Structures are given as structure tokens and as C-alpha cells.
Amino acid sequence: MERAIDTQLEDLKKVILVMGGHVEKALAQVTAALLSRDVNLFADVHEIEKRINEDHVRVDNMCMNLLAKQGPVAKDLRLIISVLKINNDLERMGDQSVNISYSGKDYLGRKPVQQQLNDIQRMSECAGRMVKGSLDCFVRGDVEEAKKILLMDDEIDALKNKVFKDSIAHMKAHSDDVEASMDLILIARNLERLGDHATNIAEDVIFAFTGKDVRHGGKFG
Amino acid sequence: MERAIDTQLEDLKKVILVMGGHVEKALAQVTAALLSRDVNLFADVHEIEKRINEDHVRVDNMCMNLLAKQGPVAKDLRLIISVLKINNDLERMGDQSVNISYSGKDYLGRKPVQQQLNDIQRMSECAGRMVKGSLDCFVRGDVEEAKKILLMDDEIDALKNKVFKDSIAHMKAHSDDVEASMDLILIARNLERLGDHATNIAEDVIFAFTGKDVRHGGKFG
Numbered sequence: 001m002e003r004a005i006d007t008q009l010e011d012l013k014k015v016i017l018v019m020g021g022h023v024e025k026a027l028a029q030v031t032a033a034l035l036s037r038d039v040n041l042f043a044d045v046h047e048i049e050k051r052i053n054e055d056h057v058r059v060d061n062m063c064m065n066l067l068a069k070q071g072p073v074a075k076d077l078r079l080i081i082s083v084l085k086i087n088n089d090l091e092r093m094g095d096q097s098v099n100i101s102y103s104g105k106d107y108l109g110r111k112p113v114q115q116q117l118n119d120i121q122r123m124s125e126c127a128g129r130m131v132k133g134s135l136d137c138f139v140r141g142d143v144e145e146a147k148k149i150l151l152m153d154d155e156i157d158a159l160k161n162k163v164f165k166d167s168i169a170h171m172k173a174h175s176d177d178v179e180a181s182m183d184l185i186l187i188a189r190n191l192e193r194l195g196d197h198a199t200n201i202a203e204d205v206i207f208a209f210t211g212k213d214v215r216h217g218g219k220f221g
Numbered sequence: 222m223e224r225a226i227d228t229q230l231e232d233l234k235k236v237i238l239v240m241g242g243h244v245e246k247a248l249a250q251v252t253a254a255l256l257s258r259d260v261n262l263f264a265d266v267h268e269i270e271k272r273i274n275e276d277h278v279r280v281d282n283m284c285m286n287l288l289a290k291q292g293p294v295a296k297d298l299r300l301i302i303s304v305l306k307i308n309n310d311l312e313r314m315g316d317q318s319v320n321i322s323y324s325g326k327d328y329l330g331r332k333p334v335q336q337q338l339n340d341i342q343r344m345s346e347c348a349g350r351m352v353k354g355s356l357d358c359f360v361r362g363d364v365e366e367a368k369k370i371l372l373m374d375d376e377i378d379a380l381k382n383k384v385f386k387d388s389i390a391h392m393k394a395h396s397d398d399v400e401a402s403m404d405l406i407l408i409a410r411n412l413e414r415l416g417d418h419a420t421n422i423a424e425d426v427i428f429a430f431t432g433k434d435v436r437h438g439g440k441f442g
Binding site: 067 | 274275277278281284285288289292293294295298299302305306309389392393394396397399400403406407410434436437
């Protein structure tokens with residue numbers, strides 16, 4: 001027999017997936033703006049972020065309602081607590097996309113420094129895969145795939161280090177490009193944080209479906 | 222008559238205060254290391270962060286227990302949900318302090334660029350006041366003071382913008398100092414984030430004690 005709480009948990013998962021879709025779109029949009037040098041594309045990200053923020057408040061309210069009215073325990077409770085955390089991470093990803101749009105707009109207003117854009121694009125693709133992957137794991141309760149997401153964070157960190165190193169070298173040799181290189185460094189930093197938030201989601205998935213806390217170096221496997 | 226849940230909520234507040242004390246100490250320590258140019262002081266922050274991470278797991282577990290065993294509703298439920306969020310923000314502040322220690326260690330290994338250190342110090346003091354202030358509000362349920370914390374974030378943002386601007390100007394004129402200036406920019410960014418997390422806590426305090434959601438431009442007052 002299906003319990004009332006099961007339907008509500010399914011609804012919660014659906015809203016999280018929609019919210020995740022908005023985050024993926026925001027990230028794709030700011031990356032496209034940057035690569036195509038089309039500053040108008042940055043405007044859309046603010047509209048998308050508004051929707052992410054509305055989702056954020058809605059998910060919190062749904063969780064509060066479930067906690068107050070259903071008195072969930074054990075795995076249901078773990079799932080709701082995880083959704084509260086995932087909700088926060090998705091909202092912060094929206095913020096990071098908006099931050100990218102600000103640095104991106106500055107960047108497009110300057111003389112182009114293209115060298116690091118390939119790596120930025122790879123970082124964005126990696127972050128996008130991590131967001132999508134972590135939410136797929138969440139919806140399917142796939143703990144093994146969630147562990148793989150944790151490992152993808154190394155790829156994005158390595159790319160960020162490369163963008164930092166190359167940009168600093170470029171700034172030293174071309175003082176006229178200091179601002180543009182700095183914009184790219186800040187964008188790389190935002191993309192790295194986006195990856196961190198996806199990692200948090202993967203950790204929450206592992207906790208929700210196994211009860212194991214893998215944060216702070218807790219072992220999994 | 223005192224309810225069992227009241228004692229447990231008081232315990233929760235005490236752990237949050239201890240955790241907040243660790244965060245304040247971590248921030249004070251990395252700032253002292255930077256200003257006194259004593260690289261050894263950075264080592265302590267890792268020990269402090271370990272304790273913050275232990276607190277983080279403990280608070281989550283206490284909240285889960287309360288939710289499962291007491292079935293809290295209304296303001297008790299709001300308080301517990303707020304603690305879950307505050308817990309996350311405090312943990313991230315620990316991460317930011319560790320990030321500062323990494324950039325700080327790099328910085329101390331280079332030829333000094335002192336110009337921005339005054340502003341960094343002011344940022345750190347402001348962030349420290351915000352952390353302490355937001356937790357005081359939380360413990361006392363002081364919504365009016367919490368609103369003042371939200372305004373302090375403007376001060377820290379203005380200082381960050383100044384560090385960015387001055388550092389970029391310095392880098393353009395002194396290519397040998399690009400790395401050291403970049404370290405200070407990253408430290409300023411971390412301190413700004415610390416302020417953001419304190420702002421989140423103040424918003425959670427307002428929600429916990431009034432039920433009003435002031436995030437995403439929601440009005441208060």
C-alpha cells in the first residue's frame with residue numbers, strides 16, 4: 001500500500017529536478033555568453049536565478065510541511081534532511097552562475113585574453129555533468145554513481161589550478177591584461193565552487209540512502 | 222512546566238555557541254598569522270577546523286534525533302531547521318578560514334605587499350563581529366539585532382571591492398608582485414564569503430523567531 005508520505009516525497013524529488021534543470025540552464029547560458037562573446041545572453045541568467053530562488057523557498061516549505069504533518073523517521077527523515085541541504089546547494093549554484101555573469105560582463109568589455117577560455121569551457125562542462133549526475137543519483141537513489149561524482153571534483157580542481165597558473169603567468173607578462181585575466185580567475189573560482197556544491201549533493205545522496213556520513217573524510221565503500 | 226524538548230533545544234544552542242567560538246578562533250588565528258607574519262600560527266587552524274567538523278556532524282545528529290523522537294511543530298520545528306542551516310554555514314566558515322590559511326602561507330613566502338593588509342584586517346574584524354553578533358542574536362532570539370547584521374555585510378563588501386581595486390592597480394604597476402597581490406585578493410574573497418555566511422545566519426534567526434523568510438529580497442520590518 002502506498003503511504004501519503006511517498007507521494008509527497010516523489011513531489012519533492014520532482015521539484016528538486018526542475019530546480020536542478022534551472023541550475024544547468026543558468027550554467028549553460030553564462031558559458032555560452034562567454035564563449036560566443038554575446039553579452040545579451042547574460043541577461044537571461046537573472047530570470048533563471050529568480051526561478052531558482054522561488055524553487056528554493058518552495059522546497060523549504062514543502063520540507064517543513066512534511067516534517068510537521070507526517071512526523072517522518074528513519075530513511076524518510078534522512079531523505080527530507082538531505083533535500084533541505086541539496087536545496088541550499090542548488091540555490092548557491094544559482095548565485096555562482098550570477099557571479100559568473102558579472103565577471104563575464106566585465107570580461108567581455110575588455111580586450112580579449114582567450115588563452116584560458118578552453119579550460120574554462122572544460123570546467124563548465126565538468127560542472128554541468130556533476131550537477132546533472134548528482135541529481136540523477138538522488139532521484140534514482142544510486143549510491144555507486146554518487147561516489148563517482150565525488151571523484152569528478154578532482155578534474156575540476158585541476159583545471160582551476162591550470163587557469164590560475166596560466167592567468168598569473170599571463171598577467172606578469174602583459175600588465176594591460178591584468179583585469180581580463182582576473183575576470184577569468186574569478187570565473188574559474190566560481191566554477192570550482194559549483195563543482196563543490198555538486199559534491200555536497202553527492203554526499204547527501206550517500207547519506208540519504210545509506211545513513212553513512214561521508215563528509216569530513218568519513219569513509220565510504 | 223518545562224518540556225523535554227526545551228532542554229534539548231537549549232543543548233543544541235550551547236553546541237552551536239561552542240562551534241561559533243571555534244569559528245571565531247579560526248578567523249582570529251589566520252588573521253594574526255597574516256599580520257604578524259608568523260607562518261606557524263596557520264598550523265593551528267587545521268586543528269580548530271577538525272573540531273568545527275566534529276561539531277558539524279554532532280549538531281546534524283542532534284537535530285535528526287530531535288526531529289525523529291520529539292516530532293516538533295511550529296516554532297520548535299523552525300528553530301531546528303534553522304539550526305541545520307546555521308550548522309552548515311558555520312562549517313563553511315571553517316572551510317573559508319582554512320582557505321585563508323593556504324593563501325596566507327603562500328603570501329608569507331613571497332616579497333611582502335603590505336598596502337592592502339590594513340583593509341584585510343578591517344574585513345576580518347568586521348567578519349568576526351558578524352559571526353559573534355549573528356550567534357548572539359540566535360541565542361537571545363533577538364530579531365532586531367539580526368537585522369543590523371544584514372546591514373554590516375555592505376561594509377565588508379565595500380572593503381573587498383577596495384582590496385580588489387587596489388591590488389589590481391598594484392599588479393599592473395609591479396609585475397613582480399602579481400602572485401602576492403593575488404593571494405590578498407583571494408583572502409579578501411574568503412573574508413567576504415565569511416560575511417555572507419554570517420548574513421545567512423542572521424536571516425535564519427529572523428526566520429526561526431518570526432516565521433518570516435527574508436531571503437531573496439523578502440521584506441522584513
